[in-house]
Amino acid sequence: xxxxxxxxxxxxxxxxxxxxxxxxxxxxxxxxxxxxxxxxxxxxxxxxxxxxxxxxxxxxxxxxxxxxxxxxxxxxxxxxxxxxxxxxxxxxxxxxxxxxxxxxxxxxxxxxxxxxxxxxxxxxxxxxxxxxxxxxxxxxxxxxxxxxxxxxxxxxxxxxxxxxxxxxxxxxxxxxxxxxxxxxxxxxxxxxxxxxxxxxxxxxxxxxxxxxxxxxxxxxxxxxxxxxxxxxxxxxxxxxxxxxxxxxxxxxxxxxxxxxxxxxxxxxxxxxxxxxxxxxxxxxxxxxxxxxxxxxxxxxxxxxxxxxxxxxxxxxxxxxxxxxxxxxxxxxxxxxxxxxxxxxxxxxxxxxxxxxxxxxxxxxxxxxxxxxxxxxxxxxxxxxxxxxxxxxxxxxxxxxxxxxx
Numbered sequence: 001x002x003x004x005x006x007x008x009x010x011x012x013x014x015x016x017x018x019x020x021x022x023x024x025x026x027x028x029x030x031x032x033x034x035x036x037x038x039x040x041x042x043x044x045x046x047x048x049x050x051x052x053x054x055x056x057x058x059x060x061x062x063x064x065x066x067x068x069x070x071x072x073x074x075x076x077x078x079x080x081x082x083x084x085x086x087x088x089x090x091x092x093x094x095x096x097x098x099x100x101x102x103x104x105x106x107x108x109x110x111x112x113x114x115x116x117x118x119x120x121x122x123x124x125x126x127x128x129x130x131x132x133x134x135x136x137x138x139x140x141x142x143x144x145x146x147x148x149x150x151x152x153x154x155x156x157x158x159x160x161x162x163x164x165x166x167x168x169x170x171x172x173x174x175x176x177x178x179x180x181x182x183x184x185x186x187x188x189x190x191x192x193x194x195x196x197x198x199x200x201x202x203x204x205x206x207x208x209x210x211x212x213x214x215x216x217x218x219x220x221x222x223x224x225x226x227x228x229x230x231x232x233x234x235x236x237x238x239x240x241x242x243x244x245x246x247x248x249x250x251x252x253x254x255x256x257x258x259x260x261x262x263x264x265x266x267x268x269x270x271x272x273x274x275x276x277x278x279x280x281x282x283x284x285x286x287x288x289x290x291x292x293x294x295x296x297x298x299x300x301x302x303x304x305x306x307x308x309x310x311x312x313x314x315x316x317x318x319x320x321x322x323x324x325x326x327x328x329x330x331x332x333x334x335x336x337x338x339x340x341x342x343x344x345x346x347x348x349x350x351x352x353x354x355x356x357x358x359x360x361x362x363x364x365x366x367x368x369x370x371x372x373x374x375x376x377x378x379x380x381x382x383x384x385x386x387x388x389x390x391x392x393x394x395x396x397x398x399x400x401x402x403x404x405x
Contacts, residue, residue: 008141015134016364023349029356036393038381039360041183041333043254045308045386048301051255054291062286069278071102071289078293079262086215087230093238094229098267101274102284102292105259106213106248110177111135113209113244114143116276117269118174123206125173129160131184131366131375133211136177145174149367153374158187158327162197170204179211181218181225184336184365184380186329188218194231201242207269210245213261214332216252216302217309225331229265240265244273251333252302253295260284260292309333312383312390319394323401335381336362340401342377350404355396 014022020039029035070076073096080096083089094100103109110133114126126140130149140147148169150160160178176197180189201208210228218225232240248261263273277283284292316335317328326337337359339347344361352358359379366375381397383390 006142008138008144011141012138013134016360019364020348020358020360023345023361024352024358027349027353029352030354033356035356035358036385036389036396037358038383038385038390038393039358040384041251041382042256042384043251043333044384045254045305047254048295048298050298051253051258051291051295054294055258055287058287058290062290065286067283067286067289069101069274069283071284072286072293073097075102075284075289075293076100078296079264082296083229083264086224087227087233089229089233090238093233094264095267099240099264099270101263101270101277102289103246103261103263103277104282104284105250105256106211106246106261107135108259108282109246109261109263110209110211111139111142112277112280112282113246113263113273114139114145114175116273117207118143118145120144120146120174123172123174125169127165127169127173127176127206129177129179129182130369131362132177133179133183134365136211137367147367148173149369151369151371151374152182152185152187153372158182158185159189159193162193162200167204170200170206173204173206175207175209177209177211178228179214180227181212181214181329181331183211183214183332184334184362184378185327186214186332186334186336187327188225188330189231191226191231191234194226194228195235198232198235198237206242208243210243212245213248213251215247217306217333218331219306219310219313219329221303221306239267242266242269244269249292249295252305254305255295258288258291258295260288260295308387309383312387315387315391316381316383316394319391319398320401323398323405333383335383337379337381339377339379340405344375344377344379348379351397351400354400354403355393357393357396357400359397 076096128136129152244265250256362375362378
């Protein structure tokens with residue numbers, strides 16, 4: 001008997017960090033050098049104590065009960081209040097009963113959305129920025145859909161160039177993933193971008209899935225990044241028609257292990273997605289829900305978190321801008337650096353061999369296209385370690401670039 005597994009599984013690419021391990025196989029940094037991984041975007045700042053405390057207090061009463069897929073009314077109300085405050089939505093502009101759905105972090109929800117909400121027989125195209133978070137591609141492949149890569153590079157001012165896509169491609173597109181603030185660029189999509197995308201959506205009828213997991217790590221306290229829900233309101237689309245946003249506590253509150261986030265937007269899509277996820281069985285445990293509600297209700301720890309990242313971006317700017325000029329990210333915790341002489345893999349390997357600092361080659365986050373590979377010639381640095389460790393690593397990178405120039 002021959003077994004046929006899902007055809008999409010065979011098309012999944014190795015994850016960027018697997019490729020990085022293979023690249024660095026057998027390379028030994030100098031003796032006595034402390035290795036510093038700047039390759040993976042896992043927050044290292046301390047999580048606020050009250051989140052763990054709430055979990056501890058809630059766990060006894062929670063583990064004996066099945067949680068509902070929809071989450072508790074209080075969590076959905078707390079999320080709706082946070083969205084309304086954070087994105088200046090009109091009063092009543094986010095209905096907690098029909099427009100909000102808790103999720104086990106953004107990865108789970110971003111992955112499931114293509115399977116739940118597109119019909120690959122009718123509209124097999126899933127458009128995504130290139131470079132991208134690899135979950136978008138895997139989600140498309142495992143939904144039986146076709147990834148379509150939208151180069152997002154220096155030539156397009158680090159914004160996805162949606163006007164390069166022809167009408168025939170839009171017609172077969174079921175969903176477009178966007179990431180704002182962007183991974184890896186830190187670029188925020190402006191209202192003009194959304195306005196143009198809404199015109200295309202009105203013509204062609206695809207869904208918009210906005211990954212906003214970096215939205216709270218911004219540089220300028222006076223200018224929080226625009227989000228898709230606010231862009232909908234500004235464009236006179238108060239029902240968020242065909243639009244979903246994905247948010248998470250992982251980066252905002254330094255709790256990647258909590259696995260907690262939410263989906264919000266179009267009530268019809270939320271209703272359909274809820275039906276899918278009832279079967280998928282990914283309801284948040286009640287103690288996770290209670291801790292999450294506390295986290296969404298507190299902004300003080302998020303301001304502290306932003307301040308810590310801001311300090312590190314300033315150090316990076318001081319140490320690197322003059323030797324390897326780069327566009328300052330508006331948000332997130334990545335630096336997206338052009339590498340001297342353009343070979344990102346060689347740069348990453350040689351840097352590790354010389355300094356013990358690990359960075360991620362840009363081409364591990366992108367795919368080659370007819371118009372080139374927008375990740376080639378760049379490396380991504382995640383400034384997640386504590387300030388002193390980052391400063392030391394950035395200093396080593398500077399020295400390495402100066403010595404090899």
